[in-house]
Amino acid sequence: MLQIEGLHTHYGAAHILHGVTLMIESGTSVGLLGRNGMGKTTLIRSLMGYVRPSEGRVQWNDRDVTGATPERMARLGIGYVPEGRGVFANLSVRENLVMAARPGVDGSSAWTLERVLGTFPRLAARLGHGGQQLSGGEQQMLSIGRALMTNPQLLVLDEATEGLAPLVVTEIWRVIADIRRTGIATLVVDRDYRKVADQSDQLVVLQKGRVVLAGPADALRGDPRLASFLGV
Numbered sequence: 705m706l707q708i709e710g711l712h713t714h715y716g717a718a719h720i721l722h723g724v725t726l727m728i729e730s731g732t733s734v735g736l737l738g739r740n741g742m743g744k745t746t747l748i749r750s751l752m753g754y755v756r757p758s759e760g761r762v763q764w765n766d767r768d769v770t771g772a773t774p775e776r777m778a779r780l781g782i783g784y785v786p787e788g789r790g791v792f793a794n795l796s797v798r799e800n801l802v803m804a805a806r807p808g809v810d811g812s813s814a815w816t817l818e819r820v821l822g823t824f825p826r827l828a829a830r831l832g833h834g835g836q837q838l839s840g841g842e843q844q845m846l847s848i849g850r851a852l853m854t855n856p857q858l859l860v861l862d863e864a865t866e867g868l869a870p871l872v873v874t875e876i877w878r879v880i881a882d883i884r885r886t887g888i889a890t891l892v893v894d895r896d897y898r899k900v901a902d903q904s905d906q907l908v909v910l911q912k913g914r915v916v917l918a919g920p921a922d923a924l925r926g927d928p929r930l931a932s933f934l935g936v
Contacts, residue, residue, distance in 0.1 A: 711760035735904035743913040781809040783856030789847040793836035808855030820849040841872030
């Protein structure tokens with residue numbers, strides 16, 4: 705479904721990604737791991753069109769989308785939960801959700817407002833609250849719910865549980881597991897590599913903008929190289 709080949713990305717003179725290759729098959733989950741500053745967010749931003757790669761190719765369902773704009777990537781069926789959540793502070797919870805609602809590229813409308821609110825009961829109790837009135841955990845739930853309202857084929861979550869309280873973290877991982885079971889493919893970045901491994905079919909580890917380890921999550925979970933590259 706998604707194929708990234710030999711991707712190089714620069715920020716000005718700084719060379720961040722060095723020939724990164726990654727593939728996500730339909731309905732599968734990939735965990736993207738690496739210490740801070742190793743290129744994870746840059747890879748996601750390059751995929752989503754916020755940064756234009758200087759070399760390499762991004763293919764989506766056999767279509768070359770290298771350098772496509774973020775709005776085009778969203779229309780093609782990729783839901784994005786960014787680091788920092790991106791909640792519209794001046795809109796209510798309902799408005800944040802409804803503004804994103806649309807059928808998927810295959811015509812699917814499985815994720816409705818009712819289903820999102822059933823998945824996140826906290827949001828159902830705060831429909832009229834403004835985005836700025838929500839806790840960090842509620843904002844993350846809203847960001848995930850908004851992405852699901854687009855009925856995506858792939859959901860990308862950057863720093864899925866960063867800075868959240870333990871009870872909320874548990875809730876977010878439960879929801880990620882539920883999303884996987886619905887058949888939506890996921891690309892997940894999070895600091896808790898054990899949780900990422902538990903919720904992934906494949907793992908990809910970046911170090912200084914290069915893929916240094918990749919393979920099935922079951923095989924890599926106990927690999928000593930994984931802990932070494934992550935510095936844990």
